[in-house]
Amino acid sequence: METRKIYMSGGSSYVVSLPKRWVEESGLKSGDSLAIEARGNSLLLEPVLKEFENPSRELRISTISTPEALERQLIAHYLAGYEMIKIVFDVNESVKFREVVRNVMNCLIGVELMEETSEYILLEVLFDNRKMPTIKVLKRMHAICKSMLEDVARAIEDGISIKPEIAYREGEIDKLYFLVVRQLKCALQFHQISSKLGIENTRDCLGYRVIVKNIERIADHVRSVAEVSSELITRGNSLKEYLPIMRKVEHVYNASVEAIIDMDYERLEEVFEMSDALIDELEGYFNSLFSEPSVEIALLKKSILDSLSRVVSYSEGIAEIGVNYSVPMPKI
Incomplete structure (x- = not known):
């Protein structure tokens, strides 16, 4: 745990510096906004979420051993909060994997097939919390x-x-x-x-x-x-x-x-x-x-x-x- 000193700025505001490593890992830069919430004696700081941000992930079938493993991966990515999942069929036998994708879509709320080609399937979660x-x-x-x-x-x-x-x-x-x-x-x-x-x-x-x-x-x-x-x-x-x-x-x-x-x-x-x-x-x-x-x-x-x-x-x-x-x- 790091400690930071509080400084007075302009006679009315208190200022504390942010850890450089946290700022970089969070993808922040000078001028960005933070959401701040007081919780008793603590403060919660997090980057302001942009409405257009859609966390995405690409899954390559060549790195997935079985159709059952693909099913587990798709559900895990859905639960993790990904909005877009691209399944790339970089192997010759893809029929069973495509069947799994369709079965998983029927088991998850808000998952829609946005694009499908011989090379990939693109899924997107269209759900308003x-x-x-x-x-x-x-x-x-x-x-x-x-x-x-x-x-x-x-x-x-x-x-x-x-x-x-x-x-x-x-x-x-x-x-x-x-x-x-x-x-x-x-x-x-x-x-x-x-x-x-x-x-x-x-x-x-x-x-x-x-x-x-x-x-x-x-x-x-x-x-x-x-x-x-x-x-x-x-x-x-x-x-x-x-x-x-x-x-x-x-x-x-x-x-x-x-x-x-x-x-x-x-x-x-x-x-x-x-x-x-x-x-x-x-x-x-x-x-x-x-x-x-x-x-x-x-x-x-x-x-x-x-x-x-x-x-x-x-x-x-x-x-x-x-x-x-x-x-x-x-x-x-």
Whole structure:
């Protein structure tokens, strides 16, 4: 850590010099502007972002071992905040790599194909963060996940399968999850972006990251419940005895997320109490499987109960973030 002396300039302004190395690495020069924000006893300085700046990156297929590796690289560059990604096909076999590019485009929000030739594909992220702040994305994820829980329970009650519909909505949650991670990474790097995203304090970024990851995992388990219940219903098995516990799991999940959205932190303690009671109740359902005549059916039902148990655990994790939010940061 470097120290700098403060000087008086003109009798009314205080002046401090900037480290030369930081100025050069940031691409700044004399006459450029800095964004300054006071944070308690600290000052945050960063270059003023220009609206026309589009971070770009070129990926050469000759340096990427497999199509799967290209998929990981494209997602990583999207999450890192790149606006333009050029994929150069400098190898003879490029068909599978092109398929990966198209599949990734369908998994990421805002990614559009701007140019395509035999030599390269140019992707650009066309997304305005101001139209979709992070809290709005979180609410959207919650609404989809909530509807998934409700509809799976309704399908079990009616004895029908909605597996394709649930799989589609789970994919939508994955897209929103990637978008939030991209937003949070950019917010941590540039505070000017965090203000556009509606994030008042960058310490909240870590909490948002955990919340959306838990919602994404909950959606995965709801999809699993839909798939397994569909198979059991197809075989003529009724799962209506699980409806009471499913309604309670749904209630715990809704309470955990909505308490954070509404900043009703007192409600979070109810979530922990309900979660403890649900874990005990689920144990009873697990024990009832020993009386199931078919081992195969018992294992399928156990899979459903395992997923419901994980939903409760992830809901508790969301509530814990809410408790952390309720505690003010100490003043140093």
